[in-house]
Amino acid sequence: MKKFAIVIFALLAFGITTQAQCRAFTKNRVLPNLSGYIQNENYNAALFMEGDESEVLMTFYGGKNYRLVVMGHPVLPDVEFEVLDTNDELLYSNKNAENKTVFDFRMVNTQQLKVRVKVPDTGGTLVHQGCVTIVAGHKE
Amino acid sequence: MVVVILAGYMNLTSCSGCQKTKQDQPAMDNKKDSMDQARVEQLKKIFFNIPSPVEMASLIKKEGFSYDKKLLNKVESVDTYVGEAKQAVNLGIYGADLSYASIFDQKQECMKYFAAAKKLATAMSIDGGINDSIVAKLAEQQENRDSILKIVTGAYADLNGYLKENNRVEVSALVISGGWLEALYLSLTYAEKSNGAAIKTRVAEQKMVLENLLNYYSSFADRPVLNDMKNDLLAIQKVLNQVEITSQKTTVTKADDGMMVIGNGGKASMKDDTMKALMDVVKQIRTKYIS
Numbered sequence: 001m002k003k004f005a006i007v008i009f010a011l012l013a014f015g016i017t018t019q020a021q022c023r024a025f026t027k028n029r030v031l032p033n034l035s036g037y038i039q040n041e042n043y044n045a046a047l048f049m050e051g052d053e054s055e056v057l058m059t060f061y062g063g064k065n066y067r068l069v070v071m072g073h074p075v076l077p078d079v080e081f082e083v084l085d086t087n088d089e090l091l092y093s094n095k096n097a098e099n100k101t102v103f104d105f106r107m108v109n110t111q112q113l114k115v116r117v118k119v120p121d122t123g124g125t126l127v128h129q130g131c132v133t134i135v136a137g138h139k140e
Numbered sequence: 141m142v143v144v145i146l147a148g149y150m151n152l153t154s155c156s157g158c159q160k161t162k163q164d165q166p167a168m169d170n171k172k173d174s175m176d177q178a179r180v181e182q183l184k185k186i187f188f189n190i191p192s193p194v195e196m197a198s199l200i201k202k203e204g205f206s207y208d209k210k211l212l213n214k215v216e217s218v219d220t221y222v223g224e225a226k227q228a229v230n231l232g233i234y235g236a237d238l239s240y241a242s243i244f245d246q247k248q249e250c251m252k253y254f255a256a257a258k259k260l261a262t263a264m265s266i267d268g269g270i271n272d273s274i275v276a277k278l279a280e281q282q283e284n285r286d287s288i289l290k291i292v293t294g295a296y297a298d299l300n301g302y303l304k305e306n307n308r309v310e311v312s313a314l315v316i317s318g319g320w321l322e323a324l325y326l327s328l329t330y331a332e333k334s335n336g337a338a339i340k341t342r343v344a345e346q347k348m349v350l351e352n353l354l355n356y357y358s359s360f361a362d363r364p365v366l367n368d369m370k371n372d373l374l375a376i377q378k379v380l381n382q383v384e385i386t387s388q389k390t391t392v393t394k395a396d397d398g399m400m401v402i403g404n405g406g407k408a409s410m411k412d413d414t415m416k417a418l419m420d421v422v423k424q425i426r427t428k429y430i431s
Contacts, residue, residue: 021156023268023301031294039293041235042189042316043301047156052179056187059349061195061342065399075157085390091402092392104399110345111390111405112352130157134187135297138195140202 022046022131025073030133033069033102037137045133048076051121055114056134057086062109067137070094070117071101073130081117081134088114181359185309188356190316190349193236193323194293196342197243200330203338207244211329212237213322213430215256224264225365228311229429231260232318235296239319240326242289247282254278254292261299264311268302269295310363313356317369318429320346320353324376325426328419340415344408347380372425379421382414 022045031039044056060066072079078100083092091113094100115134122128213233221227234257241249254275261270274295281287296319303312324346331340354377357370388404395401410418 023298023305025156026301027294027298038192038194038289039297040189040192041194041293041296041300041319042192043297043304043312044187044189045301046183046186052183054180054183054187056189057352057355058189059191059345059352060402061191061199061345062405064195073157085405087390089390091390092400106395106399106401107405108401108403109405109407110342110348111402112348113402128157134189136189138192140198 022133025131026133026135030069030071030135033071034067034135034137037065037067037139040136040138044135045131047129048072048079048117048119048132049127049129050077050119052132053116053118055116057112057114058136059110059112060107060136061138062107062111064138064140065104065106068103068105068115069101069135069137070103070115070133072119072132075128076130076132077120077122077128079117079119079132081115084114084116086112086114184359186304188316188352190320190353192239192293193319194239194243194289196323196327197236197240199339199342200240200327201243203330203335205330205333205335207241207246208329209246209249211326212240212249212253215252217430218256218259221260221263224311225314225368226429227260227264228314229318229321229369231257231264231299232315232320233322233426233430234260235292235315236319236322236326238292239289239323242285242292245285247288250288250292251275251279251282254295266299266302266308266311269297269299310360310365313360313366314369317353317373320349321372321422321426321429325422328415328422331415332419340410341408343415343418344380344383344385344410347377347383347385347408348406350377350380372428375421375425376418379414379418382417383408383410385409 026045070079070081081094082090084090092103117132117134119132221230234253238250238253238257241253258270258275274291278288278291281291300312327339327343330336331343350373354373357366360366385406385408387406390405391403393401
């Protein structure tokens with residue numbers, strides 16, 4: 001009975017640990033890319049499978065410089081992300097960018113922008129799943 | 141036997157990066173559709189963002205205004221907050237106060253507000269974000285404003301991450317709402333002063349932020365713990381609906397330093413009587429939560 005309880009406890013502990021992996025991934029792999037910028041306190045990270053996509057609407061204030069960092073776990077193919085205005089006009093895509101994970105920009109006026117992320121589907125037999133994180137930081 | 145159970149569990153459990161074979165997935169089209177929709181809804185609750193209270197505070201400082209300790213929610217009130225909703229909102233309020241104190245280099249005040257936030261987080265059984273090691277780190281960095289800001293914003297981001305990953309997304313929504321409410325209150329106080337024009341514009345721009353926040357609330361099915369705050373936000377929206385926002389076609393150019401510049405967008409304007417009405421409703425709502 002004691003051995004059974006230990007096994008169940010280990011399974012539960014393992015589950016809790018895996019749920020925290022996106023936070024650890026964000027802290028250790030993503031946030032260092034925000035160096036020099038003040039991080040926004042919102043948390044935007046989740047497990048994505050190949051083919052998953054999501055979008056977040058963000059408000060950026062006029063007169064400020066921002067950095068957007070969008071990163072996926074290395075097990076995933078390169079995460080694609082776009083920045084669009086609220087009329088769905090494409091303002092930026094990382095597809096042809098030299099740096100695929102960081103986008104620096106300056107806002108003239110305050111505006112809401114959509115950040116759309118997608119994990120490409122490689123069509124293989126193995127389905128990869130990993131954390132995808134979006135963080136934003138600002139400076140004057 | 142233990143190894144077999146663990147191996148089986150590892151196959152089923154998510155991890156920060158792993159792989160499964162497509163043959164392991166159920167081949168039932170109906171189930172796939174409902175699972176996709178469930179995942180879409182789940183991601184909507186996680187992927188949400190409004191500007192940080194730090195941004196409002198930094199504008200207040202940039203416009204040449206001074207720190208006013210009397211504006212903030214008293215740390216001594218922390219023990220009076222009972223119930224998850226009130227605790228969560230005040231955790232957000234203290235977070236905004238902490239951001240304000242950090243921007244103005246009020247190191248001792250930062251320590252007090254951080255301690256109050258930690259007390260609330262502990263009372264709410266939140267293990268992530270604000271803990272003893274972070275408090276110690278903050279104490280060590282008291283001479284370095286940038287480091288303090290990094291610790292404070294990092295702690296709150298991690299706290300929100302902890303809540304989302306432990307199925308307490310509603311609590312995260314309340315923390316964020318409390319922070320937004322307090323930042324709005326502080327900004328309104330300065331917007332009313334002469335030379336407060338830039339802050340008044342920033343307050344008017346909250347019409348966009350609030351719309352996003354209320355859309356976020358609507359992504360939850362009816363959750364009693366969110367009802368009070370939702371109704372309060374709707375009352376604020378009733379006033380902010382009087383704000384005019386003009387929009388123009390967005391432009392993207394490259395500055396001489398190579399930075400991408402996103403231009404045009406919208407301009408927000410707010411009449412003085414709207415601002416007064418806004419302050420009245422915000423004060424009333426804030427008083428309800430902090431007393």
